[in-house]
Amino acid sequence: MKKEFLSIKKLIEKNGYKFTIQKRIILEELFNADIHLTAKEIYSKVKNNNIGLATVYRTMNLFTTIGIIKEIHVDGISYYELKMYSKKPLHIHFKCYKCNSIIDVDNSSVEIKYLKLNREIGENEKLQIHDANIMLIGLCDKCSEDKKL
Ligand SMILES: [Zn+2]
Ligand SMILES: [Zn+2]
Structure with a gap:
């Protein structure tokens, strides 16, 4: 696992959550993206891995709360980008x-x-x-x- 993923795993576990395979796949998409993504856009990239939209929303909320990603609101739509390890x-x-x-x-x-x-x-x-x-x-x-x- 990437060094960055290991420390994110620790952070997630410290907050009482498991670093599931779903979270890892979503995290990978966030690391690969160099633009701001909506939850729906992330969902369209990960749905082939049997990840539902509700899981994406839940994961984005958790990642935002513990400071892994940043949420930007524009006209009622939330966009996400990496906050930790951001270039x-x-x-x-x-x-x-x-x-x-x-x-x-x-x-x-x-x-x-x-x-x-x-x-x-x-x-x-x-x-x-x-x-x-x-x-x-x-x-x-x-x-x-x-x-x-
Ligand atoms: Zn930005
Ligand atoms: Zn324009």
């Missing part, structure tokens, strides 16, 4: 109101400023910041191109 630990999201795509602002200079901003707010306001969610909303490059035509 992009802290990033700003952008949502296009026209095509509904969610884009990761994947830029190291922005990330450093974002981290600094979090730290500064934490220190100045004496807050313990555990996570951050910034969602910028507008038109993506593709949709604003369409507009010009």
Whole structure:
């Protein structure tokens, strides 16, 4: 088993749950994805392994509660991405109101400023910041191109 999976297994067991084969398969999909997935999208990838939609929902709730993944709400839909072992630990999201795509602002200079901003707010306001969610909303490059035509 991957080193990452072993520590996630420990975390799940520490919280009183079993690291089942279903959880491992779902976890693998989350590690393989580099976009945000909904529970239904995850379900469509794992259903061949006899995993039901209810199990996917339950697993996503558990993974979110114990901090393995992060849930992003957009228009009543929950999207999930890895929080632990993420290649992009802290990033700003952008949502296009026209095509509904969610884009990761994947830029190291922005990330450093974002981290600094979090730290500064934490220190100045004496807050313990555990996570951050910034969602910028507008038109993506593709949709604003369409507009010009
Ligand atoms: Zn768009
Ligand atoms: Zn993201």
